[in-house]
Amino acid sequence: MKKLLTGNEAFAYGAYLAGVQLAAAYPGTPSTEIVKNCATYDTIFAEWSPNEKVSLDVATGAAYAGRRALCAMKHVGMNVAADSLFSASYTGVKGGLVIINADDPGMHSSQNEQDNRNYAKFARVPMLEPADSEEAKNFVGIALEMSEQYDTPVIIRTTTRLSHSRTLVEMDDSKRVIPSAETPAYERNIPKYVMVPANARRRHPVVEERLQKLAALAETIEINKIEPGDDEIGIITSGVIYQYAKEVFPTATILKLGMVWPLPKQMILDFAKRVKKLVIIEELDPIFEDFIRLLGLPCVGKEVYPIEGEFNPSLIREVSYKAGLLKEQPPTVSTADIELPIRPPMLCPGCGHRGLFYALKRLDATVFGDIGCYTLGASPPLAAMHTTTCMGAGFGVVHGVDKMGVTDRTVGLLGDSTFFHSGIHPMIDILYNSGTSTLVITDNRTTAMTGHQDNPGSGKTLLGEPAERMDIETVVRGLGAKRVDVVNPYEVDQVMKVVKEGIESGEPSVVIARYPCVLQTKEKHPVPTVDTETCNNCGTCLKIGCPPIVKGENHVAIDNILCNGCGLCVTVCPFNAIKKPEEQ
Amino acid sequence: MYNKIDFIIAGVGGQGTILASDILVEVGLHAGYDVKKSEVHGMSQRGGGVESQVRWGERVYSPLIEKGKADYLLGFEMLEAARWTEYLNPSSVVYVNRHKMYPPSVTTGQAEYPAETAIEHELSSRAGRYEWVDAMAAAKELGNPALAGVIMLGRLSADLDVEPETWLKVIAELVPAKLVELNKKAFITGRKMKKGV
Known part of the structure; x- marks a missing residue:
């Protein structure tokens, strides 16, 4: 039977079929649904780890215990997990270990578009790249076998387009690998698993030798294959880009690489000999191209196919035509001739972050922020966040800024899930190194941006079991913070007062702005009404950037369907023209 | 069976474009196509623009449609529909829900929402056929604005060579149990919107 699965659902199904017993991840678009779906199989223990490094360590532990394990992360998550990856490459594994890494070309929801094929080369581990959901399913099993046979972690690379596209998958549970019923045992082996210099020096040559063997495997593995066609043009490609190449060059000869590191040198040399013109179509970095040019082969690559941005078949057709690789002109198309106002994502109606950012804006605070829904506080009209780089950075950055003497209304800000991910450490730093920063934690009791995953503060695990709810206030007091306040972000005056006092105190201060995510609680209140006589269109309520509030000719109006009834507009209206229903 | 049919659904986060495209792709599968x-x-869930692309064909490679090659554009929101002109060709069919959702630049008075006639002109001048669908009004009449998407699918279904029973079966599989009857009703409402039916 065939079923339509997203790439991420197919990875999870593949993990189930391959007898994976543990799956760990920190949520991150576009990878989140992999481990979320692993949790739907009762043969897999699945967890949300506090961050990607922890998830990889946990998965590595399961593999050390001789069982098959999976860990998934978005591309920037691999930066967090990199330390563990490089060491796991040296120690190897016992049970299979597959790391599914989701790149985000085009940055649909990311801060950069790094190409994590670089990590395979860098950490000297093999990497596979499927081109549709069926391959996504199959490659998990192939990766785990490779991992066990070659004693190495194996990375599978996906991209947003693969992870979030739905394509057909053959559903067949009959070939499922049933994990051993015996109790797993850790087999002690100090020279292999204790990476002190003396042991690591012995492991490095083993890693190099392994890479040679894997390169030999790449020459024969069936997922690297030539699809014969017209040999005028020979294309080397991988992943979802293969699908685009098939659309644009339906008759070309194609070398489709399912194993993208190490690369099959001889296979590529033979392929180049066979075709008249060698064309490398790869998204982001010139990984194949650099390898191929080092083999001395002339080819068409990044001078035609851009290094930045997400590919699509139209783009490949346009640039290929311009480069003379296609004869037929692409269709002439045009964007609209009228101005189309953009529609950026916004904080939801009723979101507790809105009151907080309004208060920070009124304080004219400089906010060193972080990654989460609350990053939307940087968007106009609030425009109340001034740096965002990576997870956990906000607190460390504000400490550095403050230490340089820039202390006029500076605030560090991050969310509850981000605090558990990597915000605790910079807080420790501030408390340890006599910092004075004011640190705001927006605590909405969930990992909202990626779709409401549980976290150590939510009181529930990925498997739906109750968990100890880690109380942020207790945690920060335990670290040694003395000045800690919990506020309701809708109480704008109170937030302003507490943050101002914290800034002026000259000591480290923590403000926990707690309000549960309204998308999750589905909490809704009666919609406020606008007294059209009193409203003079002053525009104050428009400064909170709430989607249901619409500027009209003479007064504002509130969209009944969109409005959540949170009442922040009632609070901010200086003329008492917006009223809560019970006040009428 | 057609050689291929490419559909684009454009709307705003929360409008049900993902459910609609899930229904559309399953219907294609039931009708015997590769899909x-x-x-x-990601970020688009927070009130940003959302797009889904669905492809039916004998053999489909790319999950993305090429510019100038969309057969149907379903606009769940007027402004969002207007962003997809590059995907149209003189035989494309465009259905637009007569429904406006103001983006922040418009609600705050910094930009103007384009006129209905201007949006219609941009799309119809590049397509083979253009039709407004009063899906939002009909959905409100049925008591739930969220039904507009299924009404749009109903209108589309009247052009396609797939039995209504197939659509209704897929809808019953994909929407929450307590909303099945209402969604089926919405689908039929949309299907009857084809002129002369």
Whole structure:
């Protein structure tokens, strides 16, 4: 039977079929649904780890215990997990270990578009790249076998387009690998698993030798294959880009690489000999191209196919035509001739972050922020966040800024899930190194941006079991913070007062702005009404950037369907023209 | 069976474009096509523009449709529909829900929402056929604005060579149990919107 699965659902199904017993991840678009779906199989223990490094360590532990394990992360998550990856490459594994890494070309929801094929080369581990959901399913099993046979972690690379596209998958549970019923045992082996210099020096040559063997495997593995066609043009490609190449060059000869590191040198040399013109179509970095040019082969690559941005078949057709690789002109198309106002994502109606950012804006605070829904506080009209780089950075950055003497209304800000991910450490730093920063934690009791995953503060695990709810206030007091306040972000005056006092105190201060995510609680209140006589269109309520509030000719109006009834507009209206229903 | 049919659904986060494209792709599968579907999650959930692309064909490679090659554009929101002119060709069919959702630049008075006639002109001048669908009004009449998407699918279904029973079966599989009857009703409402039916 065939079923339509997203790439991420197919990875999870593949993990189930391959007898994976543990799956760990920190949520991150576009990878989140992999481990979320692993949790739907009762043969897999699945967890949300506090961050990607922890998830990889946990998965590595399961593999050390001789069982098959999976860990998934978005591309920037691999930066967090990199330390563990490089060491796991040296120690190897016992049970299979597959790391599914989701790149985000085009940055649909990311801060950069790094190409994590670089990590395979860098950490000297093999990497596979499927081109549709069926391959996504199959490659998990192939990766785990490779991992066990070659004693190495194996990375599978996906991209947003693969992870979030739905394509057909053959559903067949009959070939499922049933994990051993015996109790797993850790087999002690100090020279292999204790990476002190003396042991690591012995492991490095083993890693190099392994890479040679894997390169030999790449020459024969069936997922690297030539699809014969017209040999005028020979294309080397991988992943979802293969699908685009098939659309644009339906008759070309194609070398489709399912194993993208190490690369099959001889296979590529033979392929180049066979075709008249060698064309490398790869998204982001010139990984194949650099390898191929080092083999001395002339080819068409990044001078035609851009290094930045997400590919699509139209783009490949346009640039290929311009480069003379296609004869037929692409269709002439045009964007609209009228101005189309953009529609950026916004904080939801009723979101507790809105009151907080309004208060920070009124304080004219400089906010060193972080990654989460609350990053939307940087968007106009609030425009109340001034740096965002990576997870956990906000607190460390504000400490550095403050230490340089820039202390006029500076605030560090991050969310509850981000605090558990990597915000605790910079807080420790501030408390340890006599910092004075004011640190705001927006605590909405969930990992909202990626779709409401549980976290150590939510009181529930990925498997739906109750968990100890880690109380942020207790945690920060335990670290040694003395000045800690919990506020309701809708109480704008109170937030302003507490943050101002914290800034002026000259000591480290923590403000926990707690309000549960309204998308999750589905909490809704009666919609406020606008007294059209009193409203003079002053525009104050428009400064909170709430989607249901619409500027009209003479007064504002509130969209009944969109409005959540949170009442922040009632609070901010200086003329008492917006009223809560019970006040009428 | 057609050689291929490419559909684009454009709307705003929360309008049900993902459910609609899930229904559309499953219907294609039931009708015997190879199918693929692509969409973008993430930040777009927070009130940003959302697009889904669905492809039916004998053999579909790319999950993304090429510019100038869309057969149908379903606009769940007027402004969002107008962003897809590049995907149209003189035989494309465009259905637009007569429904406006103001983006922040418009609600705050910094930009103007384009006129209905201007949006219609941009799309109809590049397509083979253009039709407004009063899906939002009909959905409100049925008591739930969220039904507009299924009404749009109903209108589309009247052009396609797939039995209504197939659509209704897929809808019953994909919407929450307590909303099945209402969604079926919405689908039929949309299907009857084809002129002369």
